[in-house]
Amino acid sequence: MSDYAIDAHELTRRFGSFTAVDAITFNVEQGEVFGFLGANGAGKTTAIRMLIGALEPTSGSATVAGYDLKTQADQVRRRIGYMSQKFSLYEDLTVRENITLYGGIYGVSDKDIATRTGDILTRIGLEHAGDDLVRDIPLGWKQQLAFCVALLHRPAVVFLDEPTGGVDPITRRRFWELIYEAGAAGTSVLVTTHYLDEAEYCRRISIMVNGAIAAMGTPSEVRKAVGAETLDEVFLKLTRPGSGAAA
Amino acid sequence: MRTVFFLVRKEFLQIFRDRTTVFQIFMIPIVQLLVLANAATFEVKRVAMLVVDEDRTTISTGLMQRFGAGKQFRIVRYLPSDAGVDQALLDREVTAVLHIPRHFEEDLVRRGRAAVQLVLNAEEGATAGIVQSYASSIIAAYASELDRTLPSTLRGQGAGPRVAPLDLRTQRWFNPTRNYKYWMVPALMVSLTTIIGLLLTAQNITRENELGTLEQLNVTPMTKVQFIAAKLIPFWILSMVIFSIGLAIGKLVFDIPMRGSLLLVYLAAAVYLIVVLGMGLGISTITRTQQQSMFVAFFVTLIFLLMSGLFTPVDSMPDWAQRVAEANPVKHFVSIMRAVLMRGAGLETVAKPIIGLGIAGIVVLALAVMRYRKSVA
Amino acid sequence: MRAFLGFVRKETLHLLRDRQTLAILILFPVVQVLIFGFAVRTDVRDIAIAIVDPTPDVATIELRDRIAASDRFHIAAVSPSADELDLQFREGSVRQALVLPRDVERKIGRADSLQLQLITDGSDPNTAGIMMGYATAILQRWYRDAVPAGRSLQIEPQVRMRYNPTLESAHLFVPGLVAFVLTIISALMTAISITREKETGTMEMLLVSPIRPTAIVAGKVIPYIVLGFVSVLLVLVAARTVFGVPLRGSLVLLLAESLLYIVTALALGIMISTKVPNQRTAMIAALAGLMMPTLLLSGFIFPIDSLPVVLQWLSNLVPARWFLTIVRGIMLKGAGLVTLWQETLILVGMTLFLLIKGSRGLAIRLG
Numbered sequence: 009m010s011d012y013a014i015d016a017h018e019l020t021r022r023f024g025s026f027t028a029v030d031a032i033t034f035n036v037e038q039g040e041v042f043g044f045l046g047a048n049g050a051g052k053t054t055a056i057r058m059l060i061g062a063l064e065p066t067s068g069s070a071t072v073a074g075y076d077l078k079t080q081a082d083q084v085r086r087r088i089g090y091m092s093q094k095f096s097l098y099e100d101l102t103v104r105e106n107i108t109l110y111g112g113i114y115g116v117s118d119k120d121i122a123t124r125t126g127d128i129l130t131r132i133g134l135e136h137a138g139d140d141l142v143r144d145i146p147l148g149w150k151q152q153l154a155f156c157v158a159l160l161h162r163p164a165v166v167f168l169d170e171p172t173g174g175v176d177p178i179t180r181r182r183f184w185e186l187i188y189e190a191g192a193a194g195t196s197v198l199v200t201t202h203y204l205d206e207a208e209y210c211r212r213i214s215i216m217v218n219g220a221i222a223a224m225g226t227p228s229e230v231r232k233a234v235g236a237e238t239l240d241e242v243f244l245k246l247t248r249p250g251s252g253a254a255a
Numbered sequence: 256m257r258t259v260f261f262l263v264r265k266e267f268l269q270i271f272r273d274r275t276t277v278f279q280i281f282m283i284p285i286v287q288l289l290v291l292a293n294a295a296t297f298e299v300k301r302v303a304m305l306v307v308d309e310d311r312t313t314i315s316t317g318l319m320q321r322f323g324a325g326k327q328f329r330i331v332r333y334l335p336s337d338a339g340v341d342q343a344l345l346d347r348e349v350t351a352v353l354h355i356p357r358h359f360e361e362d363l364v365r366r367g368r369a370a371v372q373l374v375l376n377a378e379e380g381a382t383a384g385i386v387q388s389y390a391s392s393i394i395a396a397y398a399s400e401l402d403r404t405l406p407s408t409l410r411g412q413g414a415g416p417r418v419a420p421l422d423l424r425t426q427r428w429f430n431p432t433r434n435y436k437y438w439m440v441p442a443l444m445v446s447l448t449t450i451i452g453l454l455l456t457a458q459n460i461t462r463e464n465e466l467g468t469l470e471q472l473n474v475t476p477m478t479k480v481q482f483i484a485a486k487l488i489p490f491w492i493l494s495m496v497i498f499s500i501g502l503a504i505g506k507l508v509f510d511i512p513m514r515g516s517l518l519l520v521y522l523a524a525a526v527y528l529i530v531v532l533g534m535g536l537g538i539s540t541i542t543r544t545q546q547q548s549m550f551v552a553f554f555v556t557l558i559f560l561l562m563s564g565l566f567t568p569v570d571s572m573p574d575w576a577q578r579v580a581e582a583n584p585v586k587h588f589v590s591i592m593r594a595v596l597m598r599g600a601g602l603e604t605v606a607k608p609i610i611g612l613g614i615a616g617i618v619v620l621a622l623a624v625m626r627y628r629k630s631v632a
Numbered sequence: 633m634r635a636f637l638g639f640v641r642k643e644t645l646h647l648l649r650d651r652q653t654l655a656i657l658i659l660f661p662v663v664q665v666l667i668f669g670f671a672v673r674t675d676v677r678d679i680a681i682a683i684v685d686p687t688p689d690v691a692t693i694e695l696r697d698r699i700a701a702s703d704r705f706h707i708a709a710v711s712p713s714a715d716e717l718d719l720q721f722r723e724g725s726v727r728q729a730l731v732l733p734r735d736v737e738r739k740i741g742r743a744d745s746l747q748l749q750l751i752t753d754g755s756d757p758n759t760a761g762i763m764m765g766y767a768t769a770i771l772q773r774w775y776r777d778a779v780p781a782g783r784s785l786q787i788e789p790q791v792r793m794r795y796n797p798t799l800e801s802a803h804l805f806v807p808g809l810v811a812f813v814l815t816i817i818s819a820l821m822t823a824i825s826i827t828r829e830k831e832t833g834t835m836e837m838l839l840v841s842p843i844r845p846t847a848i849v850a851g852k853v854i855p856y857i858v859l860g861f862v863s864v865l866l867v868l869v870a871a872r873t874v875f876g877v878p879l880r881g882s883l884v885l886l887l888a889e890s891l892l893y894i895v896t897a898l899a900l901g902i903m904i905s906t907k908v909p910n911q912r913t914a915m916i917a918a919l920a921g922l923m924m925p926t927l928l929l930s931g932f933i934f935p936i937d938s939l940p941v942v943l944q945w946l947s948n949l950v951p952a953r954w955f956l957t958i959v960r961g962i963m964l965k966g967a968g969l970v971t972l973w974q975e976t977l978i979l980v981g982m983t984l985f986l987l988i989k990g991s992r993g994l995a996i997r998l999g
Binding site (some may be wrong): 280293296350370371372373382398399405422433435447553566571572573592598 | 650786816913961
């Protein structure tokens with residue numbers, strides 16, 4: 009059993025002749041906020057989907073929350089949370105109903121569901137919107153709600169796939185405060201994003217280019233390794249064809 | 256188990272929150288049942304008939320009058336010759352043509368037998384057969400009547416000593432009043448419940464897939480069995496309710512016979528619905544878009560309904576088709592319903608088909624569970 | 633104009649790329665026709681009849697042989713008493729029963745009449761009547777032949793079935809199936825296609841473009857018209873080659889009317905799509921809402937003349953009913969436009985009505 013929250017070795021996924029994820033190897037420590045960067049189509053979402061058990065790897069292995077992805081998938085599922093790009097809450101259910109549903113599925117007791125619902129509503133500021141349909145609440149709140157629902161059952165690891173698309177920087181900031189709180193409480197967070205300013209919020213980041221990890225480490229380590237002033241430059245350098253990418 | 260409870264609760268919340276769908280789910284079967292129960296019949300009334308009488312004798316006129324006197328035919332035209340018959344049939348002015356040839360009376364009197372021609376518009380073949388049997392009865396009745404009333408002195412050779420006619424007593428069991436509704440209402444109930452149930456389940460999983468909520472569920476520790484069960488239960492309950500409403504309407508509005516045990520009917524319905532809804536869920540797992548799931552559902556529904564004996568008898572189908580129909584759950588449920596409700600059949604008769612349905616249900620659900628994948632290979 | 637053509641092109645490509653849907657749309661009507669042409673019949677055959685014969689003799693054996701020889705019946709049981717009949721009927725193992733009296737041979741030809749009982753399962757009044765007709769005919773003939781001397785007066789009807797001499801069920805159902813399947817599929821397709829655009833929001837994008845709403849609707853509908861037409865052609869080919877359904881009228885007229893009807897059905901789909909907010913509702917409305925009424929009120933299986941008057945009026949609202957008359961008229965009767973102009977006009981009227989209401993409704997909803 010690995011001590012890492014996520015421990016991936018040579019994780020690969022091919023679709024026919026196209027290699028979406030090319031033998032990536034990395035780890036995420038417990039309580040760490042790890043950023044998965046890369047351009048659209050670089051393979052971030054595919055990688056995440058493998059780690060949450062939605063997609064079977066073509067080859068390679070990984071342990072998540074200490075359990076093997078292939079042989080102990082059920083144990084993994086009990087200990088992870090997930091927020092997809094579509095932050096799939098049920099639009100035609102109310103805020104409370106969504107929370108109750110996922111709480112129930114994850115085996116959270118009725119008492120705890122009640123308490124945690126109250127906590128969530130207060131924390132995000134939806135106290136008066138508990139019985140509103142998710143369809144009717146603004147985007148920023150939807151995102152925060154989805155995140156809290158992902159954490160409802162106190163998972164060890166939570167995966168966020170492009171969680172802050174389409175909102176203003178202040179709302180994004182607020183979202184990241186939630187992420188920090190989760191990290192501080194001991195939850196490990198793997199978040200993919202293409203907002204480079206958000207990369208600075210992470211303890212470590214990795215940059216995927218064409219399915220492979222082109223750079224990994226703390227933001228400053230990565231900047232130094234690639235020889236760039238800003239992460240923007242790092243990005244440009246790595247994604248330009250023929251650039252030398254340091255691991 | 257608790258997981259299933261929460262999932263079922265979610266389904267109900269979703270269904271009942273959508274006013275339009277709820278309206279549709281209940282109103283469509285009810286309204287259609289009420290209105291269409293009157294529609295499904297092959298009875299013919301007041302068939303338009305054209306008479307060509309080339310004989311123009313007392314006896315030929317007598318025959319024509321027999322046709323005109325009853326409620327089954329109405330004579331709209333009377334022609335002295337064949338001209339105009341074709342056009343009348345083509346224009347659908349008449350459905351039947353009675354052609355009495357020359358020497359009709361003479362043949363009957365001298366030889367004891369004569370022929371008439373009956374030309375029927377077989378455009379809608381079903382009615383043609385019935386019209387034929389009506390007409391034949393009238394003609395035969397007229398022949399017997401003549402036989403009794405025609406004085407023997409008028410009869411020449413060929414007609415021997417009077418012989419007693421055949422006394423054929425006929426009985427119609429189970430539906431002596433020839434009430435088509437008794438036959439059709441159970442059939443309609445079954446089809447309407449089936450259509451709605453199959454539609455709802457077929458698009459359900461596909462919809463979640465399209466919306467992205469399915470992926471979210473797959474990431475949870477929810478098992479495949481829990482998932483399928485949670486999808487089946489709410490729609491099963493709904494369908495049973497719709498079915499019960501249908502039965503109530505059948506009894507209260509149409510007074511359909513319920514000679515056998517209702518408990519048996521419900522047992523059969525419960526098992527039947529599992530099979531049908533399970534198939535709907537199965538369709539849902541193999542189609543990618545809601546559009547496709549609807550088409551497949553339509554295709555399957557149509558085949559099942561039309562080959563189930565609901566509208567046309569299974570016994571009329573060619574042997575190979577009858578064998579195929581054995582695999583049709585609708586067929587079995589319909590025959591169970593009719594056996595129990597109309598004929599008062601008991602457990603001994605319907606045990607086998609119910610068990611068959613039960614096995615089918617298990618198989619269908621097992622297939623759905625196996626087919627459903629939480630992760631993509 | 634160019635924008636419009638480009639739009640049509642996009643819709644067509646969209647449709648062509650979705651292989652599964654394409655296969656479904658083209659194959660299903662054909663497969664349905666094949667299945668039903670072969671399987672669905674209204675005539676009655678293979679009737680299971682029980683015979684109660686307390687004293688079998690030459691006459692009764694002769695009768696039994698005749699019944700067994702008929703391809704309409706098969707003798708399910710012969711027994712000396714009528715005790716079993718109740719159970720047999722209830723079980724459904726027997727649909728008719730003939731109860732013979734004792735000493736038939738002796739009684740034949742005597743002055744007092746011979747009394748036979750014919751019991752029929754009357755659950756389905758229609759087949760019951762037909763079964764009784766068949767049985768009666770055999771009995772009458774047997775009796776006439778059995779009577780030693782003299783015959784009673786007979787009038788024999790010689791029956792000719794016009795337009796469908798052999799009462800081929802396929803000839804009746806196949807045209808109806810064309811109408812039925814076209815209706816459902818066309819209405820379904822358009823309803824879904826339009827509501828899907830509304831759901832995914834691409835409709836708004838289209839509305840902002842320089843194409844007018846009516847043109848958008850038209851553009852969406854055109855690929856389906858072509859598709860529907862291909863379906864019809866395939867169905868007609870199947871009907872002719874496999875079932876020998878005659879085509880006594882003009883093929884050109886048939887195709888033209890089919891084209892008209894496809895547009896009618898599509899217009900129906902558009903109408904549905906303007907009334908409903910999402911795909912699911914559209915689908916339920918089109919399928920559950922249309923299937924039964926079209927099946928029962930269009931004359932597809934049950935003749936319109938058999939409907940109660942109120943429903944006959946209602947059936948006039950069902951477009952499929954008119955198309956069915958037209959198709960049957962052209963194929964089975966060789967009727968031309970001269971005969972069918974009224975029905976055609978009605979279809980045209982319905983189409984225009986649906987199209988106008990549909991486009992307007994759509995524009996209002998989205999505008």
